[in-house]
Amino acid sequence: MAETKKQQSQKAPLEIPPGWKEPDFTKECNPTGMLEESSFATLFPKYREKYLKECWPLVQKSLSEQGLKAELDMISGSMRVATTRKAWDPYIIIKARDLIKLLARSVPYEQAMRVLEDxxxxxxxxxxxxxxxxxxxxxxxxxxxxxxxxxxxxxxxxxxxxxxxxxxxxxxxxxxxxxxxxxxxxxxxxxxxxxxxxxxxxxxxxxxxxxxxxxxxxxxxxxxxxKSKNLSKRKQPFKKRVKKEYTPFPPSQPESKVDKELATGEYFMSEKGKVVKDKMMKKVKQAEAEVRRVEKRNEPFIPPEEKPSSSKSEKNKSSTDVDVKQLKAKINKSQRAQVLSAFWESGIGFSAEEEIQTSEVRWGASTSKRIEEVTTRWRDVKRLPGTLSQLGGRGGLVVAPQ
CATH class of the missing domain: 3.30.1370.10 (K Homology domain, type 1)
Structure with missing residues (x-):
């Protein structure tokens, strides 16, 4: 006996053969029927009234073959199915309940009747x-x-x-x-x-x-x-609060106004002394603000740091041939541009000599020195005419002839 049990346990589990079908549950399986009545009811929307009224005789005929009765109440808008003494399948009432639910959810009669099948x-x-x-x-x-x-x-x-x-x-x-x-x-x-x-x-x-x-x-x-590509990312807060380490001791009590005055010695000062101190603090803050304002104003005038020229670029420049004619034309063009810009920036309506004298008052010695250099350079250039009245501008600048 023990050997036969071991042989049975070693065998593979039983499998359902292909094409096998479970036998149908017929009236002969339960000839006595059911003793108690079971019923289910469901509501349906108003737009389904017309369709249900048309197909309800077919529903009653199909359910009567299974030993069920069906009722349609158009006043309350409900459908009801119940078992009778002729019903033999105990599970058919559950399928009938699904049937009326499908009919209420706009499923056609032909598809809804498939629920009654095994x-x-x-x-x-x-x-x-x-x-x-x-x-x-x-x-x-x-x-x-x-x-x-x-x-x-x-x-x-x-x-x-x-x-x-x-x-x-x-x-x-x-x-x-x-x-x-x-x-x-x-x-x-x-x-x-x-x-x-x-x-x-x-x-x-x-x-x-x-x-x-x-x-x-x-x-x-x-x-x-x-894999889902659109990962939902939580929005990060604008200000992240860092949690402090937990300590069992409570935080120290903040200092009051009197404690702060005692620490600085202001508590023992007179009212006149306090006023003087406040004024001094205001002046110090104003001076600091003025320094910051001046530094900010002078930032655009600070020259940037020049990068050191590389040795390779110098070798390349020395190796290339220089065109003398193009270089002379370039120098003459730059001299003309400098002269015109200098006289345009200077006060138009004055002669060059007068401008040199008045420029020190307007823009300082450095600017006047630049104007003087430009004037002398202008006089050396013989190609240009003696006057610049044809340049136009605000008043017609006049240069003293040689």
Whole structure:
């Protein structure tokens, strides 16, 4: 006996043979029926009244075959299903409850009646509260449908489920495995994951299912791994507070005004002495402010530090040939520009000699020296005319002839 038990434990677990189907639950399985009555009711919106009124006889006929009765109350806007003594399937009332829920959620009668079949179930996914922002919710719901319903059609083909997006809910009818995939796609879509990624994964799984060699292996190496690129970054505060180290001792008491005066000796001073001290402090602050103002004003006039010329550039300059004619023309042009700028900056309406005398008063000795140098240089140049009245300007500058 012990050896036979060991042999049985060493054997592989039993597997469901391919193509095996569970036998249907018929009336012969429960000939006595059910003793108690169970019922479910649900409300439907007003725009569904016309459609339900048209298809309700068909609903009653289908449910009566299962031993159920259905009632439609147009006044209160509700549907009710209940069991009778003829019902033999104890789970059919749950399927009838799903049927009236699907009819209330705008699912067509032909698709809703599939719930009564074995192996088919229904799922109503509430998506209204998954996204708090209304505009973002509408965009993601439309992403689930896709352009011209193409995304929704792809989901239906891969999951073998009928999917209906209506308002704040998504209704799905199909096999249990397909409903599981639909639920994952809808939840991921509301979490800003595009349905295309899940659709691609389902397509790969369907191809892998055909290969019997990969039946007992992991498919993770074949499935794509998508990483979200848009990482939500928390906004950093403008001022970061650094936490101080914890100390069990309380902080020292801040000094009062009297303590500060005692420390500086101001407490023992007279009122007149305090006034004098305040005035002195004001003068010191004013002097410091004036120094800072002068330094700031003189910043543009401070020459920048010149970089030392490299030896390579000097060698290159010495090696190149110099054109004498171009150099003379360049010097003459620069001399003319300097003369014109000097006389323009100087007070127009005076002669050069008068300007040299008055420039020391206006701009200082350095400027007057520059004007004197320019004047002498001007007199040496014989190509220029004796007067500069044709230059125009504010008053017509006159230069003394040689």
């Amino acid at each position: 192996g088919i179930s229904a799922e109503i996914i509430k998506i209204g509260r998954l996204v708090p922002n209304k505009e973002r919710f509408v965009k993601r719901r439309q992403r689930l449908i896709g352009p011209n319903g193409s995304t929704l059609k792809a989901i239906e083909l891969l999951t073998k489920c009928y999917v209906m997006v209506q308002g704040n809910t998504v209704s799905a009818v199909g096999p249990y495995r397909g409903l599981k995939d639909v639920l994952q796609i809808v939840n991921d879509c509301m979490k800003n994951v595009h349905p295309v990624y899940n659709i691609k994964t389902l397509m790969l799984k369907r191809e892998l299912m055909k290969n019997e060699k990969l039946k007992h292996e992991s498919w993770d190496r074949f499935l794509p791994k998508f």
